[in-house]
Amino acid sequence: MDYSLIAQRLGQQLRQRRLNRGLTQVALASLACLTRQKVIAIEKGDLSVGMMAYARVLAALDAELTVVHAVIPTLDAIHGVFD
Known part of the structure; x- marks a missing residue:
């Protein structure tokens, strides 16, 4: 798996956790x-x-970081993306 995709996924998860906690980027930065x-x-x-x-x-x-097996979508899962 491409390491840039892993970094993007981590960033998305952290953003979602921030939003779920009702924090702004400024508040989290502080x-x-x-x-x-x-x-x-x-x-x-x-x-x-x-x-x-x-x-x-x-x-x-x-939160803490947990290492899990990377999930790559199958062709069936992305079939409709290019229609």
């Missing part, structure tokens, strides 16, 4: 001792963001 721009980069899955920034955001969201 809790994580980061800039809003860094939070934006994390949520976009920017590959230049260091692990420490991800760890700060995870901690601020009372």
Whole structure:
């Protein structure tokens, strides 16, 4: 699996958790001792963001990182995408 896709998925999950907790990017940045721009980069899955920034955001969201087997969609699952 492409590592950029993994970073994008992680960013999407962190964004969704932030929204579920009712936090703005500014509020999360403050809790994580980061800039809003860094939070934006994390949520976009920017590959230049260091692990420490991800760890700060995870901690601020009372979350942790778990390694699971990557799921790649099958041809049947994406059949209708190109119709």
